[in-house]
Amino acid sequence: MALGPEGPRTVTFAARLGGLGQPSDLAERLPKALIHHNVPGRPVHAFLRDFDRAWAAAAPYGAFGARQRWVAACTSLAGAWPLVDARGRWRQGEVTLPWTALAP
Template sequence: MAHEPAVIAALDVARPLVVDLGYGARPDTTVEMAGRLRRVAPDLEMVGLEIDPARVVDPRDGVRFAVGGFEMAGLRPRVVRAFNVLRQYDETEVDAAWSRLRAALSPGGVIVEGTCDEIGRRCTWVLLDVAGPVSLTLCWAPEHSERPSDLAERLPKALIHRNVPGEKIHDLLTLADQCWDIAAPLAPYGPRVRWRHAQDLLRERGVDCVVTRRRMSDNVLTVPWEAVAP
């Protein structure tokens, strides 16, 4: 997330406000997120919001915590992260939740709404701006996943029930698996080299995916929202 160009652009103001919505039983990931984003924007203000008052803790490491939900407790953030928040909601409620989140953004702000496993080995998220969804990103530690479609169980709520034949997200995951298999001869060079080649194959097959050439610890696939939208 700290390397997402849209997030970096949103942080490029004086004292940008960042909200981590629904941080859960412990605020550890919020504090960790603040540390990572401060490498980009050292003067950012970080707030963790939880709908359960019992989970609100005292400030720590330059991060404060408060009660709040989709209304953002009246805040106007530049960046919002909402991970594993919509999992308990019905798919039909996603658009309304997105609309409420977008309405709370300050101009130029973005939202990262998605899902991850318990220790962040498999993550997926939708990037949204004030106009709506922009892109989908799949991110995984290759040591813990056999193939791209392993992330299907961690798709955002807007897509998790759409991974069936005839839906665009299913087509994307199927093609990603095929390209991963074709790139198998590069396996001796490691899963990241293999994935970079698989991404090149995806682009050759018409997938408008972002190919990042900088060295990364995770495998990442980012496509425009239109490529997977239900």
């Protein structure tokens, strides 16, 4: 999470892609301000649900490696969620959103 004088600015999800089952596995590493809000009806839950769906839809890219699957899932998410970063960061197993997109 990036912080500024006004409070949180962004939230970054980062994964070691080789051992990732699905993106919602990252929920256990949510910032404390979000972890208790990962319940149906809350934005962070909706994001992780959508990320899991994009991950599942990108399964064919898994033949080229987990990195390519992650990039395909992030590309799919970019249409529905305001992702801050681009392919370069995605290739590293990272994806960042503005805090306002996930805030409780």
